[in-house]
Amino acid sequence: MTDIAEIEKLVATVQHSQQNELPEEFIGLFRSDAIWTTAHGKRLTGRDEIASFTRQVLPGAAKEATATYEVAHVLFIRPDVAAVKIRQRPVRPDGTPIPDQNEGSPLYILSKEDGVWRIAAGQNTIVL
Numbered sequence: 001m002t003d004i005a006e007i008e009k010l011v012a013t014v015q016h017s018q019q020n021e022l023p024e025e026f027i028g029l030f031r032s033d034a035i036w037t038t039a040h041g042k043r044l045t046g047r048d049e050i051a052s053f054t055r056q057v058l059p060g061a062a063k064e065a066t067a068t069y070e071v072a073h074v075l076f077i078r079p080d081v082a083a084v085k086i087r088q089r090p091v092r093p094d095g096t097p098i099p100d101q102n103e104g105s106p107l108y109i110l111s112k113e114d115g116v117w118r119i120a121a122g123q124n125t126i127v128l
Contacts, residue, residue: 003117007084007110008071010117015069019093023058027051031111031118039104039124065090065098069106080112081120088124103127 001009010029017026027050030036036044044050073085088104091097109121 003076003079003082003112004071004074006117007074007082010110010119011069011071011084011086011108015067018058018069019062019066021058021060021062023051023054026054026058029119031113031120034119035121036119037123039126062093064092065101066093067091067104068095082110082117084108084110 013025013029016022017029027047030047030050032047034045034047034050036050038044038053042053044053067088067090070087070089071084072087075083077083084107086104086106086108088106089097090101090103103126104124105127106122106124108119110117111120112118
């Protein structure tokens with residue numbers, strides 16, 4: 001599998017974990033020392049803090065709305081470090097678009113650790 005395919009698979013796992021409210025699947029995508037900033041500006045440092053937040057907010061989050069995640073661009077900073085721009089579109093649980101909600105524009109910094117891509121840093125931004 002190519003690096004691009006592996007990165008697309010990671011992003012698909014983000015989508016799957018969010019849509020199906022699977023905190024442990026989501027948490028497993030991060031390096032232990034990762035930094036994550038939510039769309040509302042909350043900074044989380046380290047997998048433990050990300051895990052604590054995710055376990056609180058993810059269950060029940062997809063009742064009204066969720067999102068699709070699409071890799072829009074990948075920049076390989078080094079062979080084992082990539083900046084990945086995501087197009088995040090709000091959808092209802094049945095997959096239909098929600099036209100009155102803004103898209104998200106996350107940026108993930110991934111690092112390849114022991115042959116596996118992991119999220120080292122992430123910044124989610126709402127598109128106004």
